Amino acid sequence: MASASTARAALLRGVGLKFATRPSEVDEDQPKAAMRAAGAEAVARALAELKARHIAAQMPGKLVIGADQLLDCNGDWFDKARDREEASEQLRLLRGKEHRLATAVCVFEGETCLWSYTCSPRLRMRDFSDAYIESYLQATGDAALGCVGAYRLEGLGAHLFDEIEGDYFSILGLPLLPLLGFLRARGIVTP
């Protein structure tokens, strides 16, 4: 898998898949800026493919999973927060609003994209106070920093939301059911 995400790795391990992790170090900022007008879904898909293609080129004959997720809130895009200050800023911007997580997964073999899938779960944050944000970030510690939007739904992050629409696997960054469907069709997972 061409991703360093521990949440994605945990999902794949959870369903008993055997895989290796090879985080791709391609530049994501340039394609993100260049393709911005195409929308979050198109960019997430392009980035997932870019990462998978990069690793697949180094591993002939292996299937390589690429994945990407972009948070879009009324046209504003959010990256992983780098520090507490940035996490706090993101939560201030997201509170009281709905956002979507444009989530893409693909599978490459060599230079060929064998399969790809994109979906967009929607989540609505409560309109909490500045003081709440600070106590939330205090409670989560650095766990909030590695995540787009500064939340992890698996733990305390649930406190931030009013409503969630979309499947859990996709929200965590990997549309697992369609991916398993593809792997089954290829005979990689027992049908």
Added chain:
Amino acid sequence: MASASTARAALLRGVGLKFATRPSEVDEDQPKAAMRAAGAEAVARALAELKARHIAAQMPGKLVIGADQLLDCNGDWFDKARDREEASEQLRLLRGKEHRLATAVCVFEGETCLWSYTCSPRLRMRDFSDAYIESYLQATGDAALGCVGAYRLEGLGAHLFDEIEGDYFSILGLPLLPLLGFLRARGIVTP
């Protein structure tokens, strides 16, 4: 919490709630049979309230959470499988079909139901073979037995499904976001 479910306890712990577990040992079969015509949602709600009321009577002044979940597949109801044979039978009946998980949660204080909520996530199982069922149950071991419908979505269970519609917390048996909303409104959880 008037429930012995480890999945429910894990969800509450995940959001940092402090609580004790007091499984209620009320007879569930009789009300289930008596109320059957009212539908799965009404029965899940009645059972959640029955269990919470029973424990709340023993703990004056404490808030007691009750929860229940019933699997309804085209009018057939499924209980937790008691052994491998029953788990296998359930999966044979559920494959290739959609079912719903009527899921209820309530909060009691003494004899008063302060709040209750019911929802029904829908899941569609793939049309897998008998051989697949046996290898699945072999791989999951006894983990499949404690669960309604003989699957745990948190692990290998994901292999069984084509499509899932509904939030993850509710599928695991506890509609966490509405419950947190109630606890927030009561000032039990920081707003």
